[in-house]
Amino acid sequence: xxxxxxxxxxxxxxxxxxxxxxxxxxxxxxxxxxxxxxxxxxxxxxxxxxxxxxxxxxxxxxxxxxxxxxxxxxxxxxxxxxxxxxxxxxxxxxxxxxxxxxxxxxxxxxxxxxxxxxxxxxxxxxxxxxxxxxxxxxxxxxxxxxxxxxxxxxxxxxxxxxxxx
Amino acid sequence: xxxxxxxxxxxxxxxxxxxxxxxxxxxxxxxxxxxxxxxxxxxxxxxxxxxxxxxxxxxxxxxxxxxxxxxxxxxxxxxxxxxxxxxxxxxxxxxxxxxxxxxxxxxxxxxxxxxxxxxxxxxxxxxxxxxxxxxxxxxxxxxxxxxxxxxxxxxxxxxxxxxxx
Numbered sequence: 001x002x003x004x005x006x007x008x009x010x011x012x013x014x015x016x017x018x019x020x021x022x023x024x025x026x027x028x029x030x031x032x033x034x035x036x037x038x039x040x041x042x043x044x045x046x047x048x049x050x051x052x053x054x055x056x057x058x059x060x061x062x063x064x065x066x067x068x069x070x071x072x073x074x075x076x077x078x079x080x081x082x083x084x085x086x087x088x089x090x091x092x093x094x095x096x097x098x099x100x101x102x103x104x105x106x107x108x109x110x111x112x113x114x115x116x117x118x119x120x121x122x123x124x125x126x127x128x129x130x131x132x133x134x135x136x137x138x139x140x141x142x143x144x145x146x147x148x149x150x151x152x153x154x155x156x157x158x159x160x161x162x163x164x165x
Numbered sequence: 166x167x168x169x170x171x172x173x174x175x176x177x178x179x180x181x182x183x184x185x186x187x188x189x190x191x192x193x194x195x196x197x198x199x200x201x202x203x204x205x206x207x208x209x210x211x212x213x214x215x216x217x218x219x220x221x222x223x224x225x226x227x228x229x230x231x232x233x234x235x236x237x238x239x240x241x242x243x244x245x246x247x248x249x250x251x252x253x254x255x256x257x258x259x260x261x262x263x264x265x266x267x268x269x270x271x272x273x274x275x276x277x278x279x280x281x282x283x284x285x286x287x288x289x290x291x292x293x294x295x296x297x298x299x300x301x302x303x304x305x306x307x308x309x310x311x312x313x314x315x316x317x318x319x320x321x322x323x324x325x326x327x328x329x330x
Contacts, residue, residue, distance in 0.1 A: 003299075004284065008173045010300040015308055040205035040323045119169060134168075135175040143180055143308065147315045154319030158205045 005115045012118070012139045012146075013110055019146045019153070020103050023053065026156050027099065032092045039155040044083050046159045049152050050095045051078035057102045060145060063122050064138050066109040071098060118142075170280045177283070177304045178275055181311045185268050188218065188314060191321050192264065197257045204320040209248050211324045214317050215260045216243035222267045225310060228287045229303050231274040236263060283307075 027035070027050065035046035044052075055078045058071040077089040090098070118139040121130035130136060192200070192215065200211035209217075220239040227234050242254040255263070283304040286295035295301060 005169060007284070007300050007302070008169075011302075011305045011308060014300060015305075015312060019312065040208075043205075043323055119172065135172045135179060137172070137176075139173075140176045140180075143176060147180060147184065147312055150312045151315045151319035154316035155323075158208055158320075 005119075009113075009115050009118050009139060012142050016110075016142050016146045017107075019149045023149060023153050023156065024099070024103075026153065026160060027096065030156075030159050034159045035092055037159060039158045044155070046156055047089075047092055047095070048078065048083040049156055050092070050099065051089060053149060053152060054095055054098045054102055055079050056145065056148065057106060058098075060106065060141070061102075061109075063124055063141060064109070065123055067105075071102070074098075113138075170284070174278075174280050174283050174304060177307050177311075181275075181307050182272075184311045184314045184318070188318050188321065189264070189268075191318065191325060192261065195321075195324050199324045200257055202324060204323045209320070211321055212254075212257055212260070213243065213248040214321055215257070215264065216254055218314060218317060219260055219263045219267055220244050221310065221313065222271060223263075225271065225306070226267075226274075228289055228306060229274070230288055232270075236267070239263075278303075 030046065035050065038045050039049065051074055055071060055074040058069050058074065059079075061067050062069050074090070077085075077087040081087055119134075119137045121127070121136065122138045122141045124141075125133070125136045195211065200215065203210050204214065216239055220236060220243045223234050223236040223239065224244075226232050239255070242250075242252040246252055284299075284302045286292070286301065287303045287306045289306075290298070290301045
C-alpha cells in the first residue's frame with residue numbers, strides 16, 4: 001500500500017512535468033515577435049499568457065507551503081487585471097528567464113517532498129474544510145495547476161507556425 | 166491507507182467531472198453559428214473540436230475496458246485527419262447529442278468502478294510495460310484525458326462572446 005501512495009504521487013508529478021516541458025517547447029520555438037501577438041483576434045497575447053503562467057506558478061510556492069513568493073509584483077499585470085488594462089509589465093526576455101527559474105524552483109521542492117506531504121492540505125483550504133474534503137490536498141493543487149496550464153497551452157499553440165490541433 | 170486510495174480516486178474523478186461540466190457550459194452558451202467558426206484564423210473550428218472530444222471520449226470506453234466503442238466512425242473525420250481534409254462528418258446537433266450520451270455513459274461506468282479497479286492497467290499499456298511503470302493505470306488515463314480536454318477548452322472559449330483568459 002505504501003507503494004501505491006508513491007504511484008499516486010508519480011502520476012501527479014509526471015503530468016505536471018510533461019505539461020511544463022510542452023509549454024517550454026512552445027516558448028523555445030516561438031520568437032518574441034510571435035509571442036507578442038494576440039493568440040486570436042481580441043484575445044490575450046502570448047506575452048500576457050506567459051506572465052500569467054509565471055505568476056500562477058510563483059503563487060504555488062506559497063500555496064504549497066514551500067517558500068515565500070518572489071514574483072508577487074507580477075500579479076497586478078497578469079492576474080488581477082486583464083491585458084486591456086495596459087499595466088506596465090516585464091519584457092519577454094525577463095519573463096522567459098522567470099519561467100525557467102520558477103520551474104527549477106518547483107522541481108527542486110518536488111524532489112524534497114515525501115509521499116505523505118502531498119496528502120496534506122494546501123494553504124488555500126481551511127482545516128475545517130479539509131476535514132470534510134480530504135481530496136483538496138497538495139497533490140490535488142498540482143493536478144489542477146497542470147490542467148490550468150494545459151488550457152493556456154491550447155491558446156499559446158496558436159502562435160506557432162504549423163497548424164496543430 | 167485505504168482511505169488514501171479513495172481520496173486519490175476522488176481527485177481524478179472530480180477533475181474529470183469539473184472539466185466536462187466546463188466544456189458543457191461553453192457548448193450550451195454557444196450557438197451552432199459560432200461553433201461552426203474557426204477558433205482562430207486558420208485553426209480548427211468548434212465543430213471539429215467537439216467531434217474530436219467526442220471521439221476521444223468514446224475511445225476511453227475501450228481503453229478503460231468498459232464496453233465496446235459505439236462511435237468509431239467519428240475517428241476518420243476527427244482523429245485520423247485534420248479538418249482541412251474536408252471529410253464528411255455529423256452535423257452539430259448530432260455531435261451535441263453524442264457529447265451528452267458519451268459523458269452519461271462514462272459517468273455511469275465511473276460510478277461502478279472500485280478504487281482498486283482504477284489502479285489496474287489500461288488496455289493501451291502492455292503487461293510488461295505496466296510492471297515497469299505502474300503509474301500508467303486507468304486513473305492516470307482519466308487524468309491525462311482531463312488535461313487534453315482542458316487544452317481544447319482553452320481554444321473553444323475563443324468562440325464565446327466575452328473575452329476570457
